[in-house]
Amino acid sequence: MPELNPIRIVLADDHVVMRAGLRLVLEQQEGLRVVGEAGDGREAVGLAEKLKPNVLVMDIGMPNLNGIEASRQVSARFPEIAIVILSMHSDEGYILRALRAGARSYLLKDSAEADLVRAVRAVVAGKSYFSPAVSKVLLEDYMRKLQRTGAEDSFELLSPRERQILQLVAEGKSNKEIADLLHLSVYTVETHRASIMKKLNLRGIPELILYAVRKGIIS
Amino acid sequence: MAEDLGDRRVRRLKLVLFCAFGAMLLLMVGSGWEVMRLLGELNAEHQRVQSDYAQRMRMAEQISTAYRDYAVKARRELAATAAEQEQQKKELPEVTQVVEVVEHYPHPLTSDEEIVLRRIYVTLARHRAAMQSALGNDPSKRAAAIQQLLAADGDTVLASAQGLQALNAGALHQNDSVLEERFGSLRARSLLLLAVALASGLMIALGSLAYILKLQREAQLRYLEISENRSELKKLSARLVETQESERKALSRELHDEIGQSLGSLLVDVGRLSALVPSEExxxxxxxxxxxxxxxxxxxxxxxxxxxxxxxxxxxGLIPALEWQAREVSRQGTAEVEVFAEDIPDNLLPDSYRTCVYRVVQEALHNVSRHSGASHARIDVQLAHDQLSVSVQDDGRGFDPHTRGLGLVGMGERVKDLGGTLTIDSQAGAGTIVRAVLPLPAA
Structure with a gap:
């Protein structure tokens, strides 16, 4: 039974066996269709341009152009394509750079099979999604650092309203959407956002999302 | 073998030079001592001759004076006795006092002197006898006879005394010329010794110069050899580091991309399988x-x-890798490591620089977590004025940087290969700072 509006997906991974496995996982699901496969970063950018998929699932370690660079190019030119990064690394350095490059979701390959479908559906809905293992590692690093340096948990500094807005921003909502949801003016939301960024000492949305994942506010 | 031969030759040359130098020194000391001794002798001789001369002159003068005294006294007595005609027995002064003076004259040195001296003795003895017989004469004739005796013998004695003085003066002159001759020969000998000393000194100087030049040449050769060896060693170590790095890279890629990916897809398949099989079975x-x-x-x-x-x-890139490394060390639980750095565009840093900095920091952090006992460490990376500066600082117990382990030596080598410098600042109880400064390659 052909669906009316299937989610169109492009897979980019230099490993053929891996791609085949992922394709099987995705196509077992209703409403998901893999429309193209790329073997390296450059090919992935080309396919994104040609096929304009809804979701681009991409490995980081690829020849020619790595997944992060490819994400940067794709999200700059086609912001409507949601990018899911598949990686072997649960390190913050990769995650933060993937987010800065425009990725909306970051999955560990260990758990790809379990999380991939959920991640694809989340990013299509405009949300972020991270493997639970990633959140765990980030949280552990964060807690250890707080404990060691004796620093205050800056989350405590936020007012309940600010925490609410932090979560909505991290989930990918725009200022306008947040304002409508909370019955506030866009200006007030902007003020809250600036205050949050200042209190948490964050620079940019990727760091905010990373922070939210760390704190378990989003997954 | 050649080394041994050269060594033996150098040792022999050294021995020869040493002996020659010693001999020259002995020669100079000996001849100097000899010259001093001869000069002393000459001086003493001169003194002796002078005083002898003065004594003889004085004694000859005394003979003349004594005789004149005697003649004056005799004439005075004679005049006194002339008044008292009768007193025939009246005695005249004896000539013995003159003889006594003559007897004090030093031993004659030449036969001429002896003859003159004897003449004085003889004259005085004859004079004495003549005076005795004259005293016995008729008083009228006596005075004239005595007057004549006194005058005639006086002439002889005084002339002889003068003769003694003349002889003496001649002897002095002769002595002077003898001394002069001896002095002349001494001077000639000294000159010869000086010439010999100068010649041998010159030879030794030339020998030493040759020896020094030879040593210098050898030292230069050896230096060249050593620096060549060192540069070869450096090349080798750089090559070794490079090889190790590229093999690690290849191995890491192989593990990660091939084995890791295969396992990854296996895991995906197993996941799908587990979805098909009910978990309670x-x-x-x-x-x-x-x-x-x-x-x-x-x-x-x-x-x-x-x-x-x-x-x-x-x-x-470099900074994310350093941040990862810092987190890894922090996760191990010994020290909390923080990175302070701006992201450095990768196109500014060639792979060899990234690897070098990464390995240096890795080694430094290894030391921090293994040995320092530090609870905090910070990594600073700065890019300014065409140079990259990286430092790793901890608050641990520090160590003596001079007892650097192999790891630190390896760090130093890596940094040096890229033309940079590595400094380690550490004091017991005051923590450690490892700092690497690398000049950026010309773009």
Whole structure:
């Protein structure tokens, strides 16, 4: 039974066996269709341009152009394509750079099979999604650092309203959407956002999302 | 063998020079002493001759004076007795006092002197006898006879005394010329010695010069050899580092991309399998077990790959790799490590620089967590004025940088290969700062 509006997906991974496995996982699901496969970063950018998929699932370690660079190019030119990064690394350095490059979701390959479908559906809905293992590692690093340096948990500094807005921003909502949801003016939301960024000492949305994942506010 | 031969020759040359120098020194000391001795002798001789001369002159003068005294007294007595004609027995002064003076004259040196001296004796003896007989004469004739005797013998004695003085003066002159001759010969000998000393000194100087030049040449040769060896060693070590790095990289890639990816897709398949098999069945638990095992293996492979060479270094760049390294060390639980750095565009840093900095920091952090006992460490990376400066600072117990281990030596070599410098600042109880400064390659 052909669906009316299937989610169109492009897979980019230099490993053929891996791609085949992922394709099987995705196509077992209703409403998901893999429309193209790329073997390296450059090919992935080309396919994104040609096929304009809804979701681009991409490995980081690829020849020619790595997944992060490819994400940067794709999200700059086609912001409507949601990018899911598949990686072997649960390190913050990769995650933060993937987010800065425009990725909306970051999955560990260990758990790809379990999380991939959920991640694809989340990013299509405009949300972020991270493997639970990633959140765990980030949280552990964060807690250890707080404990060691004796620093205050800056989350405590936020007012309940600010925490609410932090979560909505991290989930990918725009200022306008947040304002409508909370019955506030866009200006007030902007003020809250600036205050949050200042209190948490964050620079940019990727760091905010990373922070939210760390704190378990989003997954 | 050639080394031995050269050594033996050098040793022989050294011995010859040493002996020659010693001999020259002995010669100079000996001849100097001899000259001094001869000069002293000459001086003493001169003094003796002078005083002898003066004594003889004085004695000759005394003879003249004594005779004149005697003649004056005799004439005075004679005049006194002339008044008292009768007193015939009246005695005249004896000539013995003159003889006594003559007897004090030093031993004659020449036969001429002896003849003159004897003449004086003889004259005085005859005079004495003549005076005795004259005293016995008729008083009228006596005075004239005595007057004549006194005058005639006086002439003889005084002339002889003068003769003695003349002889003396001649002897002095002769002595002077003898001394002069001896002095002349001494001077000639001294000159000869001086010439010999100068000649041997010159020879020794030339020998030493040759020896020094030879040593210098050898030292230069050896220096060249050593510096050549060192540069070869340096090249070798750089090559070794390069090889190790590229092999690590290849191995890490192989582990990560081939084995890791295969395991990854295996895991995906196992995951799909477990979705097909109900978990309460025996097959389900088995699939679960396989999945757990595969996850474990994949984790190990990944750690191994990262240990060999972190993929961040190639995928993300230097700073993310350093941040990862810092987090890894922090996770081990000994020290909390923070990185303070701006992201450095990768096109500014060639791979060799990234690797060098990464390995230096890795080694420094290894020391921090293993030995320093530090609770905090910070990594600072700065890019300014065409040079990259990286430092790792801890608050640990510090160490003596001079007792640097192999790891630190390796760090130093890596940095030096890229034309940079590595400094280690550490004091017991005051922590450690390891700092590497690398000049950036010309763009």
């Amino acid at each position: 025996q097959a389900g638990t088995l699939v679960g077990k396989i999945k757990g095992e595969a996850e474990h293996v994949i984790q190990s492979v990944r750690s191994m790959a990262l240990l060999l060479r972190p993929s961040m270094l190639d995928d993300l």
